[in-house]
Amino acid sequence: MYNEKVIDYFMNPRNVGGIPDANGVGEVGNPRCGDVMKIYLDVDENEVIRDVKFETFGCAAAIATSSMATEMVKGMTIDEALKITNKDVAGELGGLPPEKLHCSLLAEEALRAAVGNYRERKNNLSISPPCSICCSGCTGHEEHEEEEAFVAETSRVAD
Numbered sequence: 150m151y152n153e154k155v156i157d158y159f160m161n162p163r164n165v166g167g168i169p170d171a172n173g174v175g176e177v178g179n180p181r182c183g184d185v186m187k188i189y190l191d192v193d194e195n196e197v198i199r200d201v202k203f204e205t206f207g208c209a210a211a212i213a214t215s216s217m218a219t220e221m222v223k224g225m226t227i228d229e230a231l232k233i234t235n236k237d238v239a240g241e242l243g244g245l246p247p248e249k250l251h252c253s254l255l256a257e258e259a260l261r262a263a264v265g266n267y268r269e270r271k272n273n274l275s276i277s278p279p280c281s282i283c284c285s286g287c288t289g290h291e292e293h294e295e296e297e298a299f300v301a302e303t304s305r306v307a308d
Contacts, residue, residue: 151209154243158213163220166202172270175262177255184211184252186259188219190267196227203259210249214238218256227264233257 173190184207191200203215222230235253239245
């Protein structure tokens with residue numbers, strides 16, 4: 150089911166753990182499969198990602214994609230990191246089974262959430278508590294459409 154590289158990144162994950170003084174933290178979850186990813190960023194004054202760590206609860210593909218995503222963005226600027234897509238992550242791993250491609254999307258979304266959190270903190274924007282309806286760390290919705298957004302994003306993975 151998984152190729153050797155995916156198995157390696159699952160069995161020997163890189164950048165596991167948290168960063169106590171992270172200046173960007175993003176957490177996303179998939180209500181369908183139960184995977185939850187949290188990415189921590191340590192960004193320097195030039196907006197270069199000095200360090201990045203992850204904590205993931207999920208399957209082998211979820212752990213492997215979290216690990217690969219952190220490896221890919223370490224040393225990049227925030228803007229460069231935002232260009233990383235789920236397809237890039239899956240490609241660096243040598244591919245994923247079709248039913249596990251959503252894990253690469255979660256890795257992309259966790260990274261984007263961490264960057265968003267970094268920018269909110271940098272710009273001293275007030276950070277609302279996560280909404281109580283979803284597990285993705287969103288900052289509130291007029292009308293909550295988490296499931297519809299997930300379905301739309303998942304269809305993007307297969308393109």
